[in-house]
Amino acid sequence: MDGVLAGKGGEWWVEVVATVRSWLGLVAGWKGAAMERGKGGRGVASWPEGEEEEGLEASSWRKREFLEGRRGEAYGYGGEIDAMRAAEFSRLKGTVYLDHAGATLYSEVQLRKCLGKLERSVFSNPHSGSSKGGGGSFEAARAATLSMFNTTGEDYYCVFTSGATASLKLVGESFPWSAQSSFLYTKDNHNSVLGVRNYALDQESEAAAVSVSAGSDGRFDIDALGPLSRPSSPGRGRSKRRGGGGKSVNLFAFPAESNFSGVRYNLDVVNELRGRRCRIGGRTIGGGQEWFVLLDAAKACCTSPPDLSKYPADFVAISFYKIFGYPSGLGALLIRKDSAKVLQRKYYGGGTVKVSVAEEDYFRRRDEEDGWEDGTLPFLSLEAVHEGFEQIRKLSFQKIEDHTSALTEYTAREMDAMRHCNGERVCEIYGRHTPGSKDTKAAFEVGQGPVIAFNLMRSDSSYVGYKKVETLGEARGIVLRTGCHCNPGACSGFLGLTPEETRLNFESGHSCWDDKDVMNGKPTGAVRISFGYMSTFEDADSFLEFLRGCFLERQEPLSRDLTGGANGTTTSTTTGELALSGIFVYPIKSCQGFRVRGSWPVSESGLFLDRRWAIADESGAILTQKKVREMTQVSTDVDASRTELVLDAPGMVPLKVSIVGGADSSALRERAGSWLSSFLGRKCRLLETSCDGGNFSNQGGCLLVSEESVRNLLPDDDQEAVSKACMRFRPNFLVKGGAPFQEESWTRVSFGKAVGLEKVRECGRCGMIGRDLLDSLNKKRKNLNFGVLLSLSGGGAAAPQAEVAEGSSVTFS
Numbered sequence: 001m002d003g004v005l006a007g008k009g010g011e012w013w014v015e016v017v018a019t020v021r022s023w024l025g026l027v028a029g030w031k032g033a034a035m036e037r038g039k040g041g042r043g044v045a046s047w048p049e050g051e052e053e054e055g056l057e058a059s060s061w062r063k064r065e066f067l068e069g070r071r072g073e074a075y076g077y078g079g080e081i082d083a084m085r086a087a088e089f090s091r092l093k094g095t096v097y098l099d100h101a102g103a104t105l106y107s108e109v110q111l112r113k114c115l116g117k118l119e120r121s122v123f124s125n126p127h128s129g130s131s132k133g134g135g136g137s138f139e140a141a142r143a144a145t146l147s148m149f150n151t152t153g154e155d156y157y158c159v160f161t162s163g164a165t166a167s168l169k170l171v172g173e174s175f176p177w178s179a180q181s182s183f184l185y186t187k188d189n190h191n192s193v194l195g196v197r198n199y200a201l202d203q204e205s206e207a208a209a210v211s212v213s214a215g216s217d218g219r220f221d222i223d224a225l226g227p228l229s230r231p232s233s234p235g236r237g238r239s240k241r242r243g244g245g246g247k248s249v250n251l252f253a254f255p256a257e258s259n260f261s262g263v264r265y266n267l268d269v270v271n272e273l274r275g276r277r278c279r280i281g282g283r284t285i286g287g288g289q290e291w292f293v294l295l296d297a298a299k300a301c302c303t304s305p306p307d308l309s310k311y312p313a314d315f316v317a318i319s320f321y322k323i324f325g326y327p328s329g330l331g332a333l334l335i336r337k338d339s340a341k342v343l344q345r346k347y348y349g350g351g352t353v354k355v356s357v358a359e360e361d362y363f364r365r366r367d368e369e370d371g372w373e374d375g376t377l378p379f380l381s382l383e384a385v386h387e388g389f390e391q392i393r394k395l396s397f398q399k400i401e402d403h404t405s406a407l408t409e410y411t412a413r414e415m416d417a418m419r420h421c422n423g424e425r426v427c428e429i430y431g432r433h434t435p436g437s438k439d440t441k442a443a444f445e446v447g448q449g450p451v452i453a454f455n456l457m458r459s460d461s462s463y464v465g466y467k468k469v470e471t472l473g474e475a476r477g478i479v480l481r482t483g484c485h486c487n488p489g490a491c492s493g494f495l496g497l498t499p500e501e502t503r504l505n506f507e508s509g510h511s512c513w514d515d516k517d518v519m520n521g522k523p524t525g526a527v528r529i530s531f532g533y534m535s536t537f538e539d540a541d542s543f544l545e546f547l548r549g550c551f552l553e554r555q556e557p558l559s560r561d562l563t564g565g566a567n568g569t570t571t572s573t574t575t576g577e578l579a580l581s582g583i584f585v586y587p588i589k590s591c592q593g594f595r596v597r598g599s600w601p602v603s604e605s606g607l608f609l610d611r612r613w614a615i616a617d618e619s620g621a622i623l624t625q626k627k628v629r630e631m632t633q634v635s636t637d638v639d640a641s642r643t644e645l646v647l648d649a650p651g652m653v654p655l656k657v658s659i660v661g662g663a664d665s666s667a668l669r670e671r672a673g674s675w676l677s678s679f680l681g682r683k684c685r686l687l688e689t690s691c692d693g694g695n696f697s698n699q700g701g702c703l704l705v706s707e708e709s710v711r712n713l714l715p716d717d718d719q720e721a722v723s724k725a726c727m728r729f730r731p732n733f734l735v736k737g738g739a740p741f742q743e744e745s746w747t748r749v750s751f752g753k754a755v756g757l758e759k760v761r762e763c764g765r766c767g768m769i770g771r772d773l774l775d776s777l778n779k780k781r782k783n784l785n786f787g788v789l790l791s792l793s794g795g796g797a798a799a800p801q802a803e804v805a806e807g808s809s810v811t812f813s
Contacts, residue, residue, distance in 0.1 A: 075403055171343070581807075
């Protein structure tokens with residue numbers, strides 16, 4: 001995976017101009033004018049006197065430049081994109097959606113048509129004799145799906161499933177694996193494909209990740225990247241392989257387009273493999289080997305579906321929500337009819353048999369698609385497939401491909417041109433964004449889809465953690481994807497991670513979806529943006545401005561903390577002895593808390609009553625400020641005897657409920673749930689943790705925040721501003737004195753003589769602290785951690801019935 005963007009194309013002046021613009025992107029006083037262009041390139045910028053363009057005007061200038069460029073004509077469906085976006089995607093106002101590889105968006109017009117059909121019609125179970133609707137819609141959906149691939153029901157079955165993963169699983173569990181079989185798959189594959197190898201290994205089949213390259217004679221060479229074995233799994237291995245002759249039935253799997261990087265693969269492999277013209281392990285496929293091809297087309301179908309009339313893969317997996325957003329939970333497996341006979345299904349469900357005898361092992365499966373579709377199909381969702389395809393037909397896949405390619409090429413070029421003040425690259429981009437590569441893999445890696453996978457780098461060449469990019473983007477309404485994107489092979493290949501490093505990272509605590517984004521100096525994943533048919537230039541421009549504003553270093557950093565951990569910023573000197581200046585308790589998660597006057601009990605579970613309750617919706621999902629902003633207006637307090645909880649909110653009569661245990665506990669939850677439902681305008685209930693321990697804190701422990709650290713983040717040394725900013729971090733313990741970020745080096749903290757707590761970890765921050773504080777953290781820290789989580793359970797000690805008191809001295813070690 002050596003496709004890191006080199007940025008060495010022939011039109012070098014394009015990069016020069018883009019580089020200069022990246023340095024000047026946020027500088028006020030930009031002068032605007034269209035660039036004069038010759039054929040195939042840009043000319044020299046002409047800046048008319050007296051015309052200042054900032055903000056939206058600067059964006060307008062960049063858009064004019066883009067539209068007059070070499071890909072401008074491909075963008076926007078002949079000028080219709082802005083009107084379509086306003087009429088059909090109005091909900092995107094304030095949001096920059098760049099995760100179309102994860103799930104594209106449905107049109108509001110499309111959805112209204114679907115709901116209108118459901119309102120006007122009666123649909124019953126399609127297996128019922130009196131069924132209304134369903135049958136005709138099913139066949140129409142099958143025909144539309146096959147048409148997308150330029151094929152028909154004469155050559156392929158279209159079997160509806162719950163999605164691409166279910167389709168891949170169906171092939172894996174039905175394939176006739178044996179000790180003579182091989183399952184080969186390209187390293188760049190989704191986890192849902194890698195899971196198929198478990199079926200192969202269970203039947204003693206050989207399984208291996210492979211590379212594909214072009215030989216000097218033009219044939220494809222498929223070579224294993226290493227043997228795959230499971231020594232820890234008894235019964236699995238190759239001890240029974242190749243014991244006798246006979247024909248071997250084998251499966252080769254690859255994606256039409258990588259969901260990680262957007263790299264597109266040469267579908268000629270389908271014909272070469274089916275025609276036994278490939279070499280596997282240096283040998284031409286023998287006559288006794290029968291090969292079938294499993295094609296993961298889930299990502300490719302977003303913009304450029306494979307043409308099965310030219311590349312007749314045996315099995316093709318897709319998901320409809322990747323294509324037109326709605327419905328989700330519905331996909332298809334296309335099975336080439338002359339290959340269907342090889343699959344051997346064991347299970348059968350309702351609707352898949354002609355006859356079944358309960359008392360005997362006797363059944364006969366239905367023919368064609370009906371024999372594969374277990375149970376009742378999601379017939380209401382299938383009604384929506386027609387409207388989805390109509391949405392695509394209005395534009396055509398070719399125009400969608402042109403539109404998204406124009407945005408991708410522009411954005412990747414601008415990203416590649418970004419340089420820090422010392423000339424170091426800002427973006428490390430993965431994929432085939434630079435055409436014309438001459439290596440042998442180029443024969444297999446033939447193009448680039450509308451995806452940009454990348455990592456960001458600082459001026460010292462260290463990596464910016466992808467979680468930081470995600471958090472800062474979320475605060476600006478930018479939706480993107482981070483991690484390995486369920487494609488460990490492509491991820492490790494581009495990032496240079498060996499299998500041993502991947503295992504060591506896991507053993508050191510890293511797993512999918514956690515925040516350990518850089519380990520031992522290497523990223524564990526990447527940031528991914530992807531464009532869809534309704535994406536606009538403004539989406540791309542907003543994203544690029546986000547990168548320039550948050551990550552482009554325009555001057556050398558001065559005494560700046562680039563480590564974020566124990567090497568805290570020390571730009572301010574110690575301000576005196578440390579003291580506990582405030583204690584805060586938040587009885588209900590995500591609601592306002594109260595300040596303790598005097599002292600307060602503390603135990604292994606934290607401060608008494610802290611996050612003891614949480615608000616849940618009807619399904620039991622816990623609500624937070626991110627989901628329900630009105631929760632920030634709910635204030636909480638406790639009476640002097642600590643036996644009553646008081647709730648208040650604008651326009652509501654304050655509610656007092658007993659917090660004594662026993663029967664009163666359920667009464668509290670019932671009364672408070674009703675009160676909260678009334679204020680929040682939604683049915684909800686109050687959940688309670690055990691009185692003996694535990695709370696609803698996201699990261700656990702009591703949060704300690706330093707006033708001096710907060711002061712370091714603010715532009716002005718104003719005590720009122722510092723006090724307000726401190727509360728945005730929702731601390732339990734507020735400490736005054738010492739040096740900024742000194743607390744991050746502590747391992748143990750004591751308040752007075754009675755209470756000692758141990759550091760659990762630093763607290764990761766999200767956009768709820770506010771974009772200004774988040775941006776300040778970004779400028780001053782290598783990560784977005786702020787505050788320290790403390791706990792007694794880590795070995796700290798407290799006297800029986802210990803209470804921590806405001807004003808206590810703070811000591812640490």
